Amino acid sequence: MIERLFKVLIIGDGTVGKTSFVERYVSNRFRDDYKTTIGVDFALKVLNVNDDETVRLQLWDIGGQERYTSLTRVYYKDASACVIIFDVTTRKTFNSVMKWKNDLDSKVSLKDGSPLPCLLLANKCDLAQHRVVSSHDIQELSQNNGFIGWSEISVKECSNISESMMFLVEEILARNTLTGQPGSVADELTDSTGRITLTPNTSKSSIFCCT
Ligand code: GDP
Ligand code: MG
Numbered sequence: 001m002i003e004r005l006f007k008v009l010i011i012g013d014g015t016v017g018k019t020s021f022v023e024r025y026v027s028n029r030f031r032d033d034y035k036t037t038i039g040v041d042f043a044l045k046v047l048n049v050n051d052d053e054t055v056r057l058q059l060w061d062i063g064g065q066e067r068y069t070s071l072t073r074v075y076y077k078d079a080s081a082c083v084i085i086f087d088v089t090t091r092k093t094f095n096s097v098m099k100w101k102n103d104l105d106s107k108v109s110l111k112d113g114s115p116l117p118c119l120l121l122a123n124k125c126d127l128a129q130h131r132v133v134s135s136h137d138i139q140e141l142s143q144n145n146g147f148i149g150w151s152e153i154s155v156k157e158c159s160n161i162s163e164s165m166m167f168l169v170e171e172i173l174a175r176n177t178l179t180g181q182p183g184s185v186a187d188e189l190t191d192s193t194g195r196i197t198l199t200p201n202t203s204k205s206s207i208f209c210c211t
Contacts (some may be wrong), residue, residue: 001052001054002052002053002054002204003054003055003056004053004054004055004056004060004176005056005058006016006055006057006080006081006169006172006176007058007060007078007079007080007092008057008059008060008079008081008168009060009062009073009076009079009081009082009083009091009104010022010059010060010061010062010082010085010171011062011084011085011099011100011102011118012084012085012086012093012096012100013038013086013087013090013092013093013096014063015085015087015093016085016087016090016093016123016124017087017123018037018061018062018084018085018156019034019041019061019125020034020121020155020156021038021083021085021121021155021161021191022041022043022059022061022085022151023043024044024155024158024161025059025084025161025162025165026043026044026059028158029060029114029174030156030158032059032156036063037061037063038063038064038110039062039063039071039114039140039148040060040061040062040075041060041061042058042059042060042061043058043059043061043093043152044056044057044059044204045057046057047169049169049173050085055172055173055182056170057165057169059161060075060079061075061090062075070091072103072107072125073107073108074075075202076104077108079108079116080110080116080117080172080175081116081117081118081119081168081171081172082104082117082118082119083119083121084097084100084101084104084118084120084121084122084134084147084169085121085123086120086121086122086127086133087123088122088123088127088131088132088133088152089124089127089130089131089132090132091132091133092142093146094133094137094138097141098141098145100173101145101146101147103148104116104118104140110175110192115146117148117171117172117175118139118146118147118148119147119148119149119151119167119171120138120142120149120150120151121148121150121151121152121153121164122138122150122151122152122153123154123155124154124155124156125152125153125154125157125159126154126157126159129165135152137198138152139191148167148168149167151163151164151167165203
């Protein structure tokens, strides 16, 4: 049985739905009354990729105010991938996406020096009448700024959540090709054994639309 552990960052401005996203993805629940996340929350999602391979995603849900502190560098350390979320009903949160992406890229990279694979998620698509950010704007931002893909989601209506994360997991796995015999999780995560080889960046992009 191969078990692999990946740290995935969930970032974006306050109230875009980061905590709701993690709760929906991990526990399939939704509430209207989450408390503001202070610092960072953790959650674990276990995926059975096939009969003999398990992927554990350690999700780091970082409080929206954290970008203004020096703590983000500590939070970002050793991450394998990132999800940046914004709220389609609030342009300010869309304008902040690049601030988060730049903060991320300036503080962390993969072991081969390439940027972390980063997914852009446009949340609250259920609030169509209040929407102020178009699909075109999202696509342009995603393509021009090195995101691996983007997706329109609704955490409330459970739309495109697991599909988006499955795409991200495939991207993570593509960058972490095992060579030789698999050992323990710790063995697999350490670069000194040479067991993990990071494949070069693919410029793949994927679009999932709200249904
Ligand atoms: P965070 O600060 O980014 O962690 O945001 P929260 O997860 O705390 O969510 C902020 C508010 O947005 C809460 O009241 C949620 O119920 C609400 N919310 C989250 N996702 C959605 C969604 O897809 N649609 C709607 N309508 N509301 C959402
Ligand atoms: Mg939160």
